[in-house]
Amino acid sequence: MNSLFKKLSAIANSTRNQSLVFTTNSILCKRLSLKRANKLGKLINLIVAGALLAPQVIVMSSPVRADQVGICATPGKDGTATISGIVNSYYPGTGTVAVGSTSVSVGAINPNGNTTPIAQGDLLLIIQMQDADINSTDTDAYGNGVGGDVNSNTNIVPSPLAASGYTNLNNAGRYEYAVAAGPISGGVIPLTKGTTYSYRASAAAGSAGRRSFQVVRVPQYTSATITGTLTTAAQWNGSSGGIVAVDVQGALNFGAGSAVDVNSLGFRGGGSNPNGFSGASKSTFRTTSQGSLAGVDGPKGEGIAGTPRFVARQPFGSFNVRATTITDDLGTSGYPNGDEGRGAPANAGGGGNEHNSGGGGGANGGAGGLGGRSYGDSRWGNTAQPQFDAAVGGFGGTPIPTDPIRLVLGGGGGGGDTNDQSRPSGAGGGGGGMVLIRAGSISGSGTINAKGADGIDSPAGALPDAGGGGGAGGTVLVTTQTGNASGLTIVATGGIGGDLNENNTTETDGPGGGGGGGTVYTTGGATVNVSGGAPGLIVNGQVRNNTPNSATPGTTGINQTITASSLTTSISGSNPGCLTYSISGTLYKDENNNNSNDSEPALGENVTVTLYKDNDNDNVIDAGEQVGIPVFTNTNGQYSFSNVLAGTYKIKVDTTDTDIPIGFTLGTPNDLTAVVTNANVTGQDFGFDPSNPNILLIKRITAVNGLTTTKDGDNLAVYKDENTNPYDDNNITVTNPNPPTTPADTDKWPDPNTFLIGGTNGGNVRPGDELEYTIYYLSAGDATAKNVLMCDRIPNNVTFIPTGFNNFPTKAPGTGSDRGILWQYNGEVESLTNYDSSGKMRYLPPGVEPKTIYFDANNPNKKVVDCGGENTNGAIIVNLGDLPNATAPATPTASYGFVRFRGRVK
Structure with missing residues (x-):
């Protein structure tokens, strides 16, 4: 758009240089023959003032490359090995790491992990464990x-x-893989290249929960065999652990009966927090921990948004074993504004509310289930307190979107509300841990377990309380350079909600909600189970026995096949395969629409551009082919990808980016192909065309003397498709429009059979007969048409009837009592007065030229409204305002409507 005003082509029933009118062809003595009221399909011009809005285009992003970046570490550095036990060393991250940092600060090594220190050439996994923001108000x-x-x-x-x-x-x-440039010195790990992402670790403060990241040393084997002895991880302790990550240059063999097991080693469940009956509101969504024996509601589980004060952990090998579940009091809360109550923070389950409702399930790929109802007793009719028998169980955690470069531990289940039983009754189950395996190939058969733990039951032998929510299944990422993982069985199921034993009483309480299923990405072939966990049950009860009492299961998680690129990389610069290059280009305004950047203006800054590696050379962007993170254009519209390895790439612009200037849409292909061999690639440019709003108008005669029947004319009660008019139907026949000379055709009219009613031949009429004209409009361009003024001159042999719609029941505000205009606007049908000082509508008597009413005082020569000729017989002008472009038939409602008036034959 180069000007504030843009003429838009519209379709009308008119002669070439006239406004949108029907004119009679001949006048007979005593009788007017309206033989054919001028065929439609000719052009008029509408003036549209103001800037134009860019169209909204939704582009679905695809999963990214499994290995994410070209890491030039030292393949096989750790030799050939038989793997068992814990093979990873874990370091909690400290402080903040900016994008592009060449060092990372860490704390002391996790003593429960492998103790091999980091050395030069080691492959490292840097991953942000907790960083999500939540709304922490005590509301829904x-x-x-x-x-x-x-x-x-x-x-x-x-x-x-x-x-x-x-x-x-x-x-x-x-997360990203990095390479250590040397050993840790002074708590700092040097890196061979800058980080792709930023990372941060901090305690909860204000509206932010706890944030944490860790650095994991990843062993690099030439080849490896996993034996029957379990390979596992250190349990997540709030700062590090919970992950098994290995890199194998060649073959990784799973021996008979072998397993990698990270069951329940992820985010911890909410620890039970016995408390007295406080009479707290059943609508509590969060409240603060009050101490070891004075809590109000069940604790929330742990997840990506923070950590509760009370956590429950199931040590390795323990799975809902009451005797080995440990509840820890961390002393302070890692959630903003409290960590108890039914609200579920991110992927963690919410705690059960007063009194004795169940905890919600944790989430990962699948959502957590809702905790069961609060305490009730049929002897009292459940009315003694408002908290009794209410659906106030902890909400389930929310799943994490499908994204192979965003991997999380399974969310912890929320704790049930407890007051009579001792810990760990009612504690939430821990989420499953994380497994990342990159190998040249995989052979043999084995199992990878990343199951969420069951919520802890409320057992027999004491007054019953609530059950805890199940932990979510964990995350598994297995990629191979060749072949697939057909010999593997991967289980990342959600934990079952905790049961409660009612001790053969009439009491009912809340079982725990089931944990959501986990997330599994592989290069195909594996047998995968990511089912959600079942809810807990009431057992040994006289009422609602063997039912979940409104607790719900977790939902199924994510199981997706991805494509991985080469995993056998070496130290940067040690061989030609690790030389890197750049890909760059410019986003420009293609004002001459020639799809060439011939010194045209830059589009602007902060527009998102993404790079993909065409691994299978099929010239199509496939799932798993994204490289790293997107980049943004600078003030000159330029973008650049650095550290790019040789290969064939695709480049794509995010056309939904709100930083694309209003009124411009991508006109050149999206995506571009760039082949990197032994030099930088430049000139990968994207041209954006000015938008073309367009208003289509169809005029019909819709009544003669109030009837839809005519004498020797059309049936005015039905839709008439004019063969000579390509624009009065939803069949696109104008395939190569050249706006504004030739308008684009459309398929977005509301159903013509019910909307475009009327004819073009009014038949034989006489002086004094009343004719009704209807002008249907549609915003059919690629952007919102701004400030639309529609003008129609009254046909020469017809006199405008100013009182035509005085009796119409729905009236729009306006000046004067007479109403001669009717419109359907934004879905509402209303009568309009013939004059409105605000400019919504106006009837101009003969001789009053529109330019005397509608003008730009700052630019007298600008034509603000064009009626296509002089006003010799009267004209109506209707201000339709801003009309959003139709995106589908009758969508949105404001994109279409009609204007109607009546005239009397002279």
Whole structure:
């Protein structure tokens, strides 16, 4: 768009230089023959003022490359090995790491992991464990910030995710492989190249929960065999652990009966926190831990948004074994504004509310289930307290979007509300851990377990309390350079919600919700189970026995096949395969529409551009082919990807980016192909065309003397498709439009059979007969048409009837009592007065030229409205304002409508 005003072609029933009118062809004595009221299909011009809005285009992003970046470490550095036990060393990250940093600060090595120190050439995994933001208000907007989705009548079971989720994932789950340039010195790891992402670690403060990242030393084997002895990880301790990561240059063999097991080693469940009956509100979504024996509601589970004060952990080999589940009091909360109550922070389960409702399940690829109902007793009719028998169990955690470069531990289940039993009754189950395996190939058969732990039961022998929510399944990423993982069975199921034993009483309490299924990405072939966990049950009860009492299961997780590029990389610069180059280009405004950047203006800054590696050379962007993270254009519209290895790449612009200037749409191909051999690649440019709003108009006669029947004319009660007009139907026949000379055709009219009613031949009429004209409009361009003024001159042999719609029941505001105009605007049908001082509508008597009413005082020569000729018989002008472009038939409602008036034959 080069000017504030743009003429738009419109289709009308008119002669070439006239406005949108029907004119009679001849006048007979005593009788007017309206033989054919001028065929449609000719052009008029509308003036559209103001800037134009860019169209909204939704582009679905695909999963990225499994290995993410070309890492030039030292393949085979750790030789050939038989793997068992814990093979990774873990270091908690400290402080902040900026994008492009060549060093990372860490704390002391995790003593429960492998103790091999980091050395030069070691492959490292840097991963942000916790970083999500949540809404922490004590309302049903808790979590995702969206309120209004929890029914005030809590006896109605709400959605498991109604008060759950996050407002921003930030970098939670983002990871990258890096190479150590040397050993740790002074708590700092030097790197051979700058980091792709930023990382941060901090305690909870204000509205932010705990943030954490860790650095994991990844062994690099020439080849390796996993034996029957379990290969596992140190349990996540709030700062590090929970991950098995190995890199094998050649073959990785799974021996008979072998397993990699990270069951329940992920985010921890909410630890049970016995408390007295406080009479707290059943609608509590978060509240603060009050101490070891004075809590109000069940603790939330641990997840990517923070850590509760009370956590439950199941040591390795323990799986809902009451005797070995440990509840820890960390002393302070790692969540903003409290860590108890039913609200579910991000992928962690919410705690059960007063009194004795169940904890919600944790989430990962699948959502966590809702905890069961609060305490009730049929002897009292469940009315003694408002908390009794209410659907106030902990909400389930919200799943993490599908994204192979965002991997998280399984979310911990929320604790049930407990008051009579001792710990760990009602504690939430821990989430499954994480496994990352990169290998040249995989052989043999084995199992990878990353199951979430079951919520802890409320057992027999004491007054019953609630069950804890199940932990979510963990995350597994297995990629091979050749072949697939057909011999593997991967299990990342959600844990079962905790049961409760009612001791053969009439009491009912809340079982735990099931944990959500985990997330598994492989290069194919594996047998995968990512089922959600079942809810817990009431057992040994006289009422609702063997039912979940409104607790719900977790949902199925993610199982996706991805494509991995080469995994056998070496130290940067040691061989030609590790030489890197750059790919660059410019986003420009293609103002002459020639698809060439011939010194045209830059589009602007901060527009997102993404690089993909065409691994299979099929010239198509496939799942798993994204390289690293997107880049953004600078103020000159330029972008650049650095550290690019040789190969064939695809480059794509995010056409939904809100930094694309209003009124411009991508006109050149999206995506571009760049082949990198032994030099930098430049000139990968994208041209953006000015948008072309367009208003289509169809005029019909819709009544003669109030009837739809005519004498020797059309049936005015039905749709008439004019063969000579390509624009009055939803069949696109103008395939190569040249706006504004030739308007683009459309397929976005509302159903013509019910909307475009009327004819073009009014038949034989006489003086004094009343004719009704209807002008249908549609915003059919590629952007919003701004400030649309529609003008129609009254036909020469017809007199405008100013009172034509005085009796129409729905009236729009306006000046004067007479109403001669009717419109359908934004879905509403209203009568309009013939004059409105605000400029919404106006009837101009003969001789009053529109330019005397509508003009630009700052530019007198600018034509603000064009009626296609002089006003010799009267004209109506209707201000339609801004008309959004139609994206589908009758969508949106404001994109279409009609204007109607009546005239009397002279």
